[in-house]
Amino acid sequence: MDNVENVVSRNVQSIEISGIRKFFNKVAKYPDAISLTLGQPDFNVPVKIKEAMINAIEDNKTTYTSNAGIVELRKEISSYLKTQHINYHQDEICLTIGGSEGLMDVFTALLNPNDKVLIPTPAYPAYESCVKLLGGQILNYNLNKDFSIDFEQLETLIKTENPKVMVVSYPSNPTGAIISKEDNDKLYKILKNNEIIIISDEMYSALCFDDNYYSIAQFDDIRNRIIVVGGFSKMFSMTGLRLGYVCADYKLMEAIMKVHQYNVSCAPSIVQWGAYEGLKSCMEDVDYMKSQFIRRRDYLYERLISMGFETNLPMGAFYIFPSIKKFNMESEEFCERLLKEAGVAAVPGSAFGIGGEGYMRISYAYSMEQLKEAADRMESWIKKVGV
Numbered sequence: 094m095d096n097v098e099n100v101v102s103r104n105v106q107s108i109e110i111s112g113i114r115k116f117f118n119k120v121a122k123y124p125d126a127i128s129l130t131l132g133q134p135d136f137n138v139p140v141k142i143k144e145a146m147i148n149a150i151e152d153n154k155t156t157y158t159s160n161a162g163i164v165e166l167r168k169e170i171s172s173y174l175k176t177q178h179i180n181y182h183q184d185e186i187c188l189t190i191g192g193s194e195g196l197m198d199v200f201t202a203l204l205n206p207n208d209k210v211l212i213p214t215p216a217y218p219a220y221e222s223c224v225k226l227l228g229g230q231i232l233n234y235n236l237n238k239d240f241s242i243d244f245e246q247l248e249t250l251i252k253t254e255n256p257k258v259m260v261v262s263y264p265s266n267p268t269g270a271i272i273s274k275e276d277n278d279k280l281y282k283i284l285k286n287n288e289i290i291i292i293s294d295e296m297y298s299a300l301c302f303d304d305n306y307y308s309i310a311q312f313d314d315i316r317n318r319i320i321v322v323g324g325f326s327k328m329f330s331m332t333g334l335r336l337g338y339v340c341a342d343y344k345l346m347e348a349i350m351k352v353h354q355y356n357v358s359c360a361p362s363i364v365q366w367g368a369y370e371g372l373k374s375c376m377e378d379v380d381y382m383k384s385q386f387i388r389r390r391d392y393l394y395e396r397l398i399s400m401g402f403e404t405n406l407p408m409g410a411f412y413i414f415p416s417i418k419k420f421n422m423e424s425e426e427f428c429e430r431l432l433k434e435a436g437v438a439a440v441p442g443s444a445f446g447i448g449g450e451g452y453m454r455i456s457y458a459y460s461m462e463q464l465k466e467a468a469d470r471m472e473s474w475i476k477k478v479g480v
Contacts, residue, residue: 104228112443113440115444116428116440116441117131123432123438125436126437129463130456132327132411132458134327134332134411139371139378142329142370142375144370145367145369146367158365160354161350162188162359163188166365166366166369170323170338170340171183177298178308179321184343187339188336189336190337192296194356195338198339198349198356199322201352202345204227206228207229211259211260212446213235213236215236216265216266216267233448234250241273244280258289261280263308264297264300265297266297268414269412269413270409273307277307277311281309290318291319293319300410317342319341321339329378335364336361337360386457400468400475401419403418412454412455412457413457414442414449416452417452424450425441428440434477439453440454441453
C-alpha cells in the first residue's frame, strides 16, 4: 500500500510511540548497559496471589465474569479505598485490563472532538496520547520546581479556556511527587466552583512514602465529578497480569461501562481472583516492597546529590527526576550519551511532555546492586563530561 497516510486515521498519525518504550528498545543494542528505564518492580508476585490464580484455574473459574468484574474483588477494593478515606460503592467500581484500559475507557466515555483536557506537564505520556486519539484538545498546566501544581496558571487556564476534564496524577510518574494536604485543599477549592470532571490517576497510591495519603477523591461533595483510576500492577508487582480498576459515580460509570464492555467484555477472571486474595492477605508484601523502595530511593538520591545533580526527594512511586539543565544538553542527547558512553539507560524527560525537557527519569525499581553499579558508571562519566 503506497498511500498509508491516506488510510490511517489522522488522530493515530498525530501520536508517537511512547518515548519510554522507544528508549528502552535502544538498550538492546548495548548488551552491557544497565537499564533503569521501566516501571517494573523487581519483586515476584506474592505467593498467595499465585496460589489463588492456580486454584481459580483448577476450580474452573475461567469463564466470563460480569462486565464490571467479580463482586468479591469490587467489595474488597471498596474496603481498601476506605482506608485511604475514599468512598466508592462496589457497584461504582469496574475491573479493567490494567490502568491503561481504564484510562482509555474513561477518556472515550467523556470526550467529544475538540473538548479541552487539562494535563500536567511533565506527566505519564498516555494521557496526551489518549486525548489526541479521540480528537480532544490538550491544555498543559505547569508544575513548580518541586513538581507541585502552579495554581496561578491553573486558575487562569480554567477561567480562559473552559476545560471539560482535568487529569491529576499522584503519586506521580515520572517525578515521584505526592500532593500535600495544603495543595489538595487548594485544588478542591478551585474545582468545587468549576464544573470540571476530574480523572485522578492513583496507580501508585500503595507506594506513597508519607504517613498520610491525600487525594482529590477524598472530597465527597464533588465525588460525582471525580473518576479514580487505580490498579494492581505496581501494588503487587503484577504488571504482566494486567488488572486495573476505575471508580466513578453511578451516572458516569454507566457511560464508562459501555466502552468497557464493547472493548474487552471483562478483565481476566483468574487474575481477578488473584487480586482478591492479594487485598485480603498480601498487604505485608506491599509494605516490605515499599520499605525496599524507600531504601533504594535514599541511596540513589544521596548519590545523585553527591554527583552535583539538582533533584527533589521523591515521596512516592519508584522514580526520581533529576535536572540535567546544568549540562547544557537536551534530555534526548544527554540520555543517548549516558547510554553509549557510560552504559546506563535512563528515560529522557522530553518523553513526558514539554515540561519534562531538562530532566531525566530514573527508575529505582531495580536491585540495589544494579543501582550501585549504575551510579558508579554515571559518576565516572560525569567527571569526564564536566559541566
